[in-house]
Amino acid sequence: MTGIMQTIAVVLLAFLLLQAVLLFISSWRRHANHSRQQELSLKCLQTQIDSAKQELAHRQRLHKLSWQGYRKFEVKTKTPEGDSGICSFQLVPHDSKPLPPYQPGQFLTFKLSIPGQKKPVIRCYSLSDCYRESADHYRVTIKKISAPADKPKAPPGLASSFFYDHLNEGDILDVKAPAGQFVLDLKRDVPVVLLAGGVGITPLLSMLNAIVASGQNRETWLFYGVRNRAEHIMKEHMDRIRRDFDNVHICSCYSDQAATDTQGHDYHCAGRITIDLLKEKLPSNNYEFYICGPPPMMAALTEGLKGWGVPQTAIKSEAFGAASVQKAARAVKAKITFTKSKKDIAWDPQAGNLLEFALRNGIPIDSGCRAGSCGTCKVALRDGKIEYVQESEFDCEPGSCLTCLAMPKGDITLDA
Ligand SMILES: Cc1cc2nc3c(=O)[nH]c(=O)nc-3n(C[C@H](O)[C@H](O)[C@H](O)COP(=O)(O)OP(=O)(O)OC[C@H]3O[C@@H](n4cnc5c(N)ncnc54)[C@H](O)[C@@H]3O)c2cc1C
Structure with a gap:
């Protein structure tokens, strides 16, 4: 009897011990989980604090280095691009002080004293490279605008001709600080499609270069439409990016190929950039689209993208001039x-x-x-x-x- 009681007592004791061990393990686990969760929350909070600190430092730096009104810049280099009246200009601040950072897609505003003009001529030109910490210059890329096809006797573009024909290395220009809302947010990494027509490539080139320079593995497509090889600027640069970065896909489209232009070597697709081409090349419509080019191209692609189900918020565009502003002749009496x-x-x-x-x-x-x-x-x-x-x-x-x-x-x- 005593033996049975002893066995029961031992079993009971073992059971209680087991319960205690299990309780201990589960409470230890709960505690460990809780600590891990706390650790994760702390890490998350730390990341948020770090990124807020970075943002603040960036804003302070921007505020310190930026300027109001016009600042003197000197043309450091003038480089012809392609064969169709386009030149890139490297501009260094005349006061040799550091330059504020800018966002890919922003532009500079110039106040030009053009001989024969009564008043200064004001024009905007996009920054065509991304901001680099070590760089001492900004770069713009400008196309000399000729007379419109239906008015061949009209004078060529005032400011663009001045840049192309008369401006030389060493000349001084008045320039406002980088501005503009047509920008790529480098803190996000949603896949993007850049749609460029002609010299509208400039802000998109800045975005492309910024993605590559950031080391992000962000899926990026560039569709670049020009007439032919003569208009195709910075081809070697784009070929290099295409070769070296798996996340970047570049498709150049020639709408009016020269006899010497070869598909596969000079360009990838014949014809203009169309919504059908985008549907054929892109795996889905789930991208953010950035468009800059001639007004008819921008209008057609914007409509096409909307028709393909891309939300308006995922389509961003920039117009290069008054021709693209919709004129709404409303019959208001005033x-x-x-x-x-x-x-x-x-x-x-x-x-x-x-x-x-x-x-x-x-x-x-x-x-x-x-x-x-x-x-x-x-x-x-x-x-x-x-x-x-x-x-x-x-x-x-x-x-x-x-x-x-x-x-x-x-x-x-x-x-x-
Ligand atoms: C935000 C922004 C960014 C830009 N970025 C770039 C860029 O990176 N690169 C770039 O090249 N451009 C860019 N532009 C466009 C640029 O600002 C100018 O609009 C462009 O260079 C033309 O200016 P212009 O003074 O040469 O031509 P304008 O003198 O303004 O002439 C425009 C057109 O009108 C015609 N014209 C002139 N007189 C007459 C007349 N009497 N009758 C009929 N037609 C006439 C001209 O032949 C020309 O075709 C940008 C514009 C904006 C708003």
Whole structure:
């Protein structure tokens, strides 16, 4: 009997011991899990703090190095690109002080004193390389614009001809700090498709170079449309990237090949960049799309992408000039009062925007890009309401309006 009791007591003891061990293990596990979770949360918090610190340091550096108004830059090098009136210019700050960083896709605004012009000519040109910590210069790449096909007797582009024909190494230029919202966020790594037409390659080249320089393995496609080899700039550079980076796919499209242009060597696809080509080459439509090129190309691709189910938020584009601004001739009746010029004039919807309307009526308003990017045509709105014909890249404070994109909603008073 005592033996049985002893056995029961031993079994009970063993059972209790087992329970205690199991309890200990489970509580130890729970504790370990909790500590691991705490450790992970701490790590996550630390990463967030580090990235906020980096962002703050970046902003402080940007603030310290950036400048207001115009700064003197010297043309360090002038390099012809291809064979169709395009040149790259390396610009160094005349004061030799360091340059602020910029985001891929941003542009510079130039104030040019062109012989024969009464007023300075203001134009924007995209930065065509990415920011490099060690670099002492900015680079822009500019195409000399010829007269429009339907007006062959018109003078060629004012600023672009000045750059191409007259500007030389050692010349000094007035330049505003990098600006613009058409930028690639390097902190994200969503796959991107860059769609370039002609000299519209410049901001996209900056984005491509930035992706490559960042060491990100971000899936990147560049479709680059030109007429032929003569217009195909920086081909060797792009070939090198295509060869060296598995994550980058480059497809050059020639719409009007020369007899000497060879598919596979000079270019990849015959014809323009079309939505059908994108559907054929891309594994899906799940990308962010960045477009810069001639207005018809931008309009066709934007429509095509929307039709393919790409959300509007995933399509970003930049226009290079007034021709691309949608002119919405709304039949609003309005009186425009210009206070400085002391004129009241009935609004003519055919003008398309207040800048054009003012200039037609002899009211001087300075302008630059005429596409809502540079802010040069900003004027104080003293009274009344306006609407914009398209979204503006420039952050215009309340009480002022970008006349190149604005139309009156009724009677208005402008400080011009
Ligand atoms: C944000 C942004 C970035 C840009 N980036 C770049 C870039 O990287 N590279 C680049 O090359 N460009 C770029 N541009 C375009 C650039 O700013 C200029 O618009 C372009 O160089 C043309 O300017 P222009 O002074 O040479 O031509 P304009 O003198 O403004 O002339 C424009 C056109 O009008 C024609 N014209 C002139 N007079 C008449 C007339 N009387 N009748 C009919 N037609 C006439 C000209 O022949 C020309 O075809 C950018 C623009 C913007 C807004």
